[in-house]
Amino acid sequence: MSSPVAVPQTTLAPSGPADRRRWLALAVVMTAAFMDLVDVTIVNIAIPSIERDLSATFGSIQWITAGYALAFAAGLITGGRLGDIYGRKRLFLLGITGFTLASALCGFAVNPDMLVASRLLQGAMAALMVPQVLAIIHVTFPAHERGKVFGMFGAIVGLGAVSGPLLGALLTQWNLFGLEWRPIFLINLPVGIAGVLLGRKFITESKAPKALRLDVIGVVLVTGALLMLIYPLTRGRELGWPLWGHLCMAGSALVFVAFVAYERVKTRKDGSPLVELSLFKVKSFAAGIAVQLTFGISLGIFFLVWTLYMQIGLGWSPLHAGLTGLPFSLAVSTAAGLSVQKLVPRFGRKVLQAGALTMAAGVLLYLWEAGRYGADISTWQMVPPLVVMGLGMGLIVAPLTDAVLSDVPREHSGSASGLINTVQQMGNALGLGLVSVVFFGVVDDRPSTTPAAVTAAFTDGFQNALGWVGVVLLGIFLLMFALPKHRAVAPAEAQAPDPEKVLVG
Structure with a gap:
């Protein structure tokens, strides 16, 4: 499978203030990235509403989330490689078109099987769309503008993490036109259609000059x-x-x-x-991949179990649950910005390890509170452990990729970035699958004939799942000793790999 020679990067990157097309292209790809980020977080908060409306089993509920993560993970590297071969603009437009169509199918699903299949399609289309975003940014903007652009991209990521659960809660709570949970998917339609139309007009096509064959x-x-x-x-x-x-x-x-x-x-x-195996000869990279995998497992377990505990176990409304998660998201965003700008340059690897221990401390505090207060636990009592967990997570997620890439040769930075993102999504899918064992396995063993019994069963399941999350975080802390003590690669190199070698953004 061959590809035409790409236009050189210097030709693709517009110069001079007169050309404003690149800023419109940036708005398009950032909106698409935001849509994907929100779609991942928005679904969890609506899971109980979906379960009631479609009479879905808990196995189907898991697949609504795990199916998306699995399809996304499996297709990330492939999507990036296809962009290198056939053109990043072309693959981006194909991905956002498919993502929009899949969102419509999700919104109009008539049974759990149709929703699961539509989520698989949605994840696969996201895997075509998302890898092109940073590659398009890289070839569209000259080097002196990229720092500002990647800073804006980081802000969009933070905004997606904060707004997703709250937007999902509002859309579910409002029950627009009697559609209950369906607007969380249908809201993607106007955004996706606008993205396709504007992307066709303003995004410049680019390809790798020596794209490899698809494996x-x-x-x-x-x-x-x-x-x-x-x-x-x-x-x-x-x-x-x-x-x-x-x-x-x-x-x-x-x-x-x-x-x-x-x-x-x-x-x-x-x-x-498909995977550059020589990367695993780099000790810090191999350890970092293990960290990403196990961290993804812990997050996959926690977020689904947490939602089910609040809405089914405690009987809270989607809006109540969404607002409860707001301090967590704000703490993540705050710590992420602080870690990259102030802490990591001075303390290096210790920041990530402090993040793992801090997050584990938050888990233990949450574990104690769930047992101490039971069904009477309030939002305000949840805020302290959630803030501690969020601060710990922020200290990990922002600098982790940079730390993992620090000893990787620059010529392999694109491949390594793709593998990191893929493994994290694999871990997330695996964690969602393990919910059957660490959460539902406990819930099924408890009598649930009365509301009080349901609350007790879900509280026990939540505590068991939290215990496992804490164990995983301690394991992550130990794995981090294999990461380099201090960063050896400049942030720009880690965040903006050579576009001719980008596999995943």
Whole structure:
């Protein structure tokens, strides 16, 4: 699979204040990135409403979230590679069109199966759209403007984290036109249509001059291994943990081994593997990938369980739950900005480790409060542990990618960035699958014939899940000792890899 030679970057990057098209292009891709970020966080808050309206099982509920994360993770590297081959503008427009269509299908879903299938499609389309965003920014703006642009992009990420749960709560609570939860998906339609029309007009096309071939077999192997692991985890409890489920999970390890072996052969054969295995020879990168995976697992478990605990266990409205999460989001944004600008340049790796311990302390405080106050716990009592957890998470998420990339050769920074993002999404999908074990496994063992019994069961499940999240965070703290003590790569290099090598933004 070959690709035409790209226009040189100096030609693509407009110069002079007269050309304002690049700012309109920036608005388009940032809006798309914001739409994806909000869509990830907006769904959790509406899960109980979806469960009631569609009579969905808890297994289906897990797949509504895990399916999106799995499809997104499986397609990220592939989406980035396709952008290199066929053009980033073309893949961005295809992705945002598909994402908008999938959002419509989600909004009009008539049963859980249709919603799960639509979420899988939505995740796959996001995997085509999202990798192109930073690559388009990089080839559209000259070097002296990129610092400001990436700062704006970081602000959009923070805004998405804060506004997603609250917007989801408001749309669900308002029950617009009697549609209940459906507007959380339908709101994407006007945004997506505008993005397609404006993107066609203002985004400049770019391709990698020497794009590699797409590793189709690698895509099939890694996707198959993930499905063999996560599907039985998600459905196993409902189906009584059948033998085929255990065989699939065991077999997934063999498929992962086959994937690694094939990637080695692919590297020797034509130098175009899906994953650059030589990156794992870099100690800090290998450890960082393990951190990203386990951190993704902890977040996947916490956010779904937390939503179910507040809305089903405690009987809170979506708006009540959404407002309760606001201090958490604000704490994340505050600590993230502080860590990158002030703390990491001075203290290096210790900032991330302090973040893991701080977040674990917040989890333990939350664990104690859930047991101490039971059904009588209030929003104000939740604020202290949520703020502590948010501060810890902010100290991790902002500088982690930079720390992981610090010892990676610059020529592999694009591939490494793509792998980091993919592994984090894989961890998230795996965490969502593990909810069956660490949360529903406890809830099912408790009698739930009365509202008080339901609250007690969900509180017990929440505490058990929090305990596991705390254990994972302590493991992350230990893994961080393998990260470099201080940053060795400038932020601009970590955040803005060579566009000819970008796989995932």
